[in-house]
Amino acid sequence: MKQFVLFALPLALLAGTALAGPPVGDAERGGKIHRGEIAIEGAAACSTCHGVDGNETINGTFPRLAGQYPEYLVHALKSYANGTRDNAVMMPIASALSQKDMEDLSAFYGSQNGSLRLIPTDR
Numbered sequence: 001m002k003q004f005v006l007f008a009l010p011l012a013l014l015a016g017t018a019l020a021g022p023p024v025g026d027a028e029r030g031g032k033i034h035r036g037e038i039a040i041e042g043a044a045a046c047s048t049c050h051g052v053d054g055n056e057t058i059n060g061t062f063p064r065l066a067g068q069y070p071e072y073l074v075h076a077l078k079s080y081a082n083g084t085r086d087n088a089v090m091m092p093i094a095s096a097l098s099q100k101d102m103e104d105l106s107a108f109y110g111s112q113n114g115s116l117r118l119i120p121t122d123r
């Protein structure tokens, strides 16, 4: 069930974006925040835990972000910030980000090649 939600949610959000238009984030600025080249007070550089390329899972529990749908990532970050997604590590970090920071970071991850894949539908 958890796996279904993890894959179904990005798809549902993607369907929503088809109506809303392309993502608005600035991927180049997002990459700088990710690597800590633009420092955000209260948020450690994302690359520390999510890998330099956003595609590492440090101890098997840190999610890969590269290649994920930007809309899903913005949603995840907002959910940490407002507490609907309860996580002690990400809550203070997401709370330190502005809406634009979230959009730029999400555009950056979404623009990368990741090892995330759609579930084949022919099974």
Ligand code: HEC
Residues within 6 Å of the ligand: 034, 043, 044, 045, 046, 047, 048, 049, 050, 061, 062, 063, 064, 065, 073, 076, 077, 085, 086, 087, 089, 090, 093, 105
């Ligand atoms: C101290 C380590 C650490 C740092 C620094 C960190 N993260 Fe995370 N991040 C985590 C962990 C652990 C999780 C998984 C939390 C959970 O189980 O919900 C996570 C989850 C996420 C998720 C949800 C991914 C998904 O597939 O649902 C996003 C998005 C995210 N982080 C973005 C960021 C961004 C952007 C930054 C930098 C501003 C950042 N993280 C910095 C440890 C970190």
